Amino acid sequence: MATETRSREMRPSPEAPTPEDREFSFSSDDYAFLRAMLKEKSGIELGPTKQNMVYARLAKRLRKLGFKSFHQYIEFIGTPAGVDELGTTLNALTTNLTKFFRENHHFEHLGTAALQEIRGRAASQGRRLRIWSAGCSSGEEPYSIAITLLRAMPDIKQWDARILATDIDTEMVRRGNEGVYPATALEGMEPDIARKYFEPHGTDKVRLAAEARNLISFKHLNLIGNWPMKGPFDAIFCRNVVIYFDKDTQRVLFDRYANLLVPGGFLYIGHSENLFGITERFKLLGRNIHRKIA
Numbered sequence: 001m002a003t004e005t006r007s008r009e010m011r012p013s014p015e016a017p018t019p020e021d022r023e024f025s026f027s028s029d030d031y032a033f034l035r036a037m038l039k040e041k042s043g044i045e046l047g048p049t050k051q052n053m054v055y056a057r058l059a060k061r062l063r064k065l066g067f068k069s070f071h072q073y074i075e076f077i078g079t080p081a082g083v084d085e086l087g088t089t090l091n092a093l094t095t096n097l098t099k100f101f102r103e104n105h106h107f108e109h110l111g112t113a114a115l116q117e118i119r120g121r122a123a124s125q126g127r128r129l130r131i132w133s134a135g136c137s138s139g140e141e142p143y144s145i146a147i148t149l150l151r152a153m154p155d156i157k158q159w160d161a162r163i164l165a166t167d168i169d170t171e172m173v174r175r176g177n178e179g180v181y182p183a184t185a186l187e188g189m190e191p192d193i194a195r196k197y198f199e200p201h202g203t204d205k206v207r208l209a210a211e212a213r214n215l216i217s218f219k220h221l222n223l224i225g226n227w228p229m230k231g232p233f234d235a236i237f238c239r240n241v242v243i244y245f246d247k248d249t250q251r252v253l254f255d256r257y258a259n260l261l262v263p264g265g266f267l268y269i270g271h272s273e274n275l276f277g278i279t280e281r282f283k284l285l286g287r288n289i290h291r292k293i294a
């Protein structure tokens with residue numbers, strides 16, 4: 001798999017116009033406002049150089065709503081009538097890049113070493129198994145978890161096994177719940193997996209098999225807000241999410257994850273993320289797989 005970097009995740013759209021060619025005026029104050037709003041509502045920090053990207057992502061909303069400038073749009077999202085639009089703004093500004101079995105070594109670890117331990121632990125605890133995909137985007141990550149469990153646990157029907165999949169972006173949660181993807185999403189996937197867990201859906205789409213869909217609950221949840229669930233979780237996947245958060249936000253988040261994990265539970269984070277200087281409640285096992293130790 002090609003090396004991924006933060007710059008690729010946040011690459012501005014190639015069609016972003018230069019400031020002189022812009023259809024809508026977008027001042028540096030407008031950009032500062034949107035940056036601060038996004039940070040406050042989601043924890044996501046956009047760098048000072050992402051103004052073009054924000055323009056490209058929001059211009060079609062302004063066009064659709066008939067605004068002439070970003071200033072007008074910003075005023076609108078601050079009014080009671082603009083509350084729903086604020087959600088759409090947040091959806092547009094999140095970066096949702098994902099794919100099935102991304103960073104596959106995490107799923108290999110889950111299906112072997114992790115499940116072996118979880119099985120041992122859970123056998124005496126009613127065969128309960130809980131995994132959380134936090135920042136699940138359009139669902140490829142939690143479905144990869146579901147397929148991993150189905151393949152590794154022929155006796156899964158005798159387990160109380162559930163996967164929670166959450167994201168701040170309501171459109172991503174909707175898509176994940178639907179479980180329909182372009183057929184091209186299967187490219188590069190093991191043919192056995194593609195055959196067994198995906199069904200044709202229309203001419204050029206596929207849908208996850210019901211046994212995978214039935215394992216997952218998709219929910220809208222803001223990681224920097226309140227969490228209704230009590231856990232405990234055997235494993236948490238939070239990959240390629242905190243790269244957009246500052247260190248203090250990460251500190252609070254990883255502490256909350258540790259509180260929700262069983263003793264010895266697993267935390268999987270993204271390829272460009274790390275816990276150094278953030279928390280000492282986890283031990284690194286290798287390749288961004290961590291064990292809760294405190």
Ligand SMILES: C[S@@+](CC[C@H](N)C(=O)[O-])C[C@H]1O[C@@H](n2cnc3c(N)ncnc32)[C@H](O)[C@@H]1O
Pocket residue numbers: 009041042043044094095096097098099102134135136137138141166167168169172221222223224238239240241270
């Ligand atoms: C780059 S995607 C990563 C998807 C998946 N975890 C993966 O690694 O393939 C990051 C996801 O985090 C979500 N996200 C960002 N801030 C969030 C927050 N405060 N609460 C919940 N989800 C958030 C975004 O909406 C986006 O879908």
